[in-house]
Amino acid sequence: MTAMLEMRNVSKSFAGVQALRDVNFSVEAGQIHALVGENGAGKSTLMKVLSGVYPHGSYEGTIVFDDEERRFRDINDSEALGIIIIHQELALIPLMSIAENIFLSHPPSKLGVIDRDEVYRRTRELLAQVGLRESPDTLITDLGVGKQQLVEIAKALSKRVRMLILDEPTASLNEADSAALLERLMQFREQGIGSILISHKLNEVARVADHITVLRDGRTVDSIDCRAEPVEEDRIIRSMVNRDLAHRFPERSATIGEPVLEVSNWSVYHPIHPERQVIKNVGFSVKRGEVVGIAGLMGAGRTEFAMSLFGRSWGTNVSGSLRLEGGDMVLPSVAAAIDAGLAYVTEDRKQLGLILADDVRKNITLASLDQVAPGRVIDDIAELKVASDYRNRMRIRCSDVYQETGQLSGGNQQKVVLSKWLMTDPKVLILDEPTRGIDVGAKYEIYCIINELAEAGRGVVVISSEMPELLGICDRICVMNDGAFVGEFPATEATQEKIMRAIMRNDRNYESGEPEAAEMGGSQP
């Protein structure tokens, strides 16, 4: 069978960072091709190249579709050929109806007036095709995520789809909805539609995929024909994570003391959907001088957990007990959390961490203005000295402390945020993705700072999606999945495979009772 789509030797780099390296990828008509890999392995980049988000010329390599080389200038070019991508964040307009959303860009019309009868007729057809029993008039906002996903697929079908790309389609779906969605995919296979399925859920992949390609650090590292050989979960996991530790980490000799933060039976509900429990009665602790890592995939609930600890800045109906240095604490606000000795360095520096238009000095002192403001009046000399002091200690590269933080590089911005929180003199620091978007040199500096913090007797919690980073800097690694801790390893015993397995096992157990799951378990050594 000849391939409908072939991507040959595709390479793509961003400002010196190689995102894709000589990737070969092909999909046949009526095939479900799964694309797996860690966060940042290059899956999304590859799909953006395919769909024309990155136009021809911005990457190297060739795309062949229907035996013809294609040079997409934008996403319209790829859509015209029937290559439709459905993103993880759905692109539906919440306050419009299903019918209006499906025919948003090209509604059937007569003389420029939308033909409503035709719109409804075709919407009903499409909804029947995807198995969604809803009126075309229903507003998107009244649908659950699973049904919204089906609307997206109906929208794709309205464009005469030939190749459907699904980016983590089941990440936010429950079991029944996931199963229904995968069922649709298998129907499309019968109709000769090719599908590319990006997923972290290996059990799903194993159930529906005809072919699996594993990406790691922008390369194709494994390609499995599921019809020819059995799917081994361990093999996939090994391919996904196995790599040399490219980054270097500073030496670390820990002196671990008494527990400083202890959390038990912690439970948090979603602020917009209060019936959804996001953090499920978890326990957690950090000791003085200890660096604890929290591993997990995106959406596992790590950020939500951290922010709910930090003065309930995320979620509703937060309950559970929190002890700091052995004393029970109730922290109803961020100010109370800071006073108690907690600090949270957000994963989103620009949106949540910094005031980009303000200078370095103002950002550093923002959370502890009282220290430089006797009688609520700011002593500008004292403030300048504190800020300059942190600038030197943290080696923040800026022209002076009056420079706008928005002008600094990512690494230096992160050091400004760290300075801000160090100035509050916290007992426990929670760092959420502290090295995201930072170059290798600055990463090393951040790791050194983390070491120093721990040596000074503070408890440090690092949330990171980069497993080598956690392995390199932590004393203990806890694995979170779906709002609960599913594994814990001392640094000496932890490996990337063990962490990944803990996550994947949990995902599979989540759907226990499925015959496929049992089969997969049996195929393991």
Place this chain on the structure above:
Amino acid sequence: MTDKTVSLPEERRHGSFIKNNLRNYGMLISLVAIMLFFQVVTGGTLLQPLNLTNLVLQNSYIVIMALGMLLVIVTGHIDLSVGSVAGFIGAVAAVLMVTYKVDYTLAFIACLLVGAAIGAAQGYWVAYFKIPSFIVTLAGMLVFKGLALAVLQGQSLGPFPPTFQKLSSGFIPELLPETGTLHPTSMLIGAVLALALVYASAKSRSREQSHGIEVEPYAFFLGKSVVLACAVLYFTYLIATYRGLPNVLVIMSALIALYGFVTRRTVIGRQIYAVGGNAKAAKLSGIKTERLTFFTFVNMGVLAALAGLVFAARLNTATPKAGLGFELDVIAACFIGGASAYGGVGRVGGAVVGAMIMGVMNNGMSILGIGIDYQQVIKGLVLLGAVCIDVYNQRR
């Protein structure tokens, strides 16, 4: 830190210094240019002592409200109701003082409290209910315009007790023997103020220098101080040759100094800017963002009330039409003065200069006999132009 002070060649330092400060002083330079322009085309009428005094009296209530509006805009909000609130408070004051003969001090305090309550009511919806301030204060604009009409039953009400009128039409009492047309007390106050300003900036400069902070070049400092002192002295001289310093100018100056200090040097001022700059980051830094937003609206209400009292005292009567369109001048003053519509940016000095630019243009065009129709066209274009220049400067 001393070793961190970079010493550049004198000329380069001067060059970069001018460039960095042009933006800060740009609007002030525009104000001076506009004043010179009208001084020339009106044949010297603009800066005649009588006209200058009138200019101050006419614009005092705009400046007072601009101080409050600046804080509201800095937090990323807007208050469209200030004109109506000022009118309503004028009406309340008239009813209290004229109809019910309430003591003017008591009435004055009661009016400010009503202003605070109005600000609190609007601020509550904006800060805690997250209703867009544009809508809340648009509603407030209608409500208080209507209430002013209702309180006055559609009639004008006056006159006010003479002591209350002094708030706007009075001048500071003369304590020294008069010498011809010059009022020596006012002149003395002006001279002391000029000296105090120069002394304060010299002291802060030497303090910064002693801590090894890079300061402006000495020549600039000297030039700036001389220009500042001369401007203050000349201005007081002109005012003093008419009837001396108006009471309202003293109140206004004190408020400008107070708000300048609060915004630049206090914790609460810094936090207000942080809320406007990035509310989420401010909240995650332990700042009580809702409470601060609420506070800026309460403050705005008090200042709108004060402006309403000043305006009523000036007209010596409360009319249902008082305060009509004030909000536009006040908001324009803040934006001309460099405040950002997105929040987080804006200076008290800028808002005051912005208000003066509007005031000088009103006054100058009236002297020239330009009709109210084209005055509005020109003011509108100046507002657009000023904000365009600011946006252009920021992009550069």
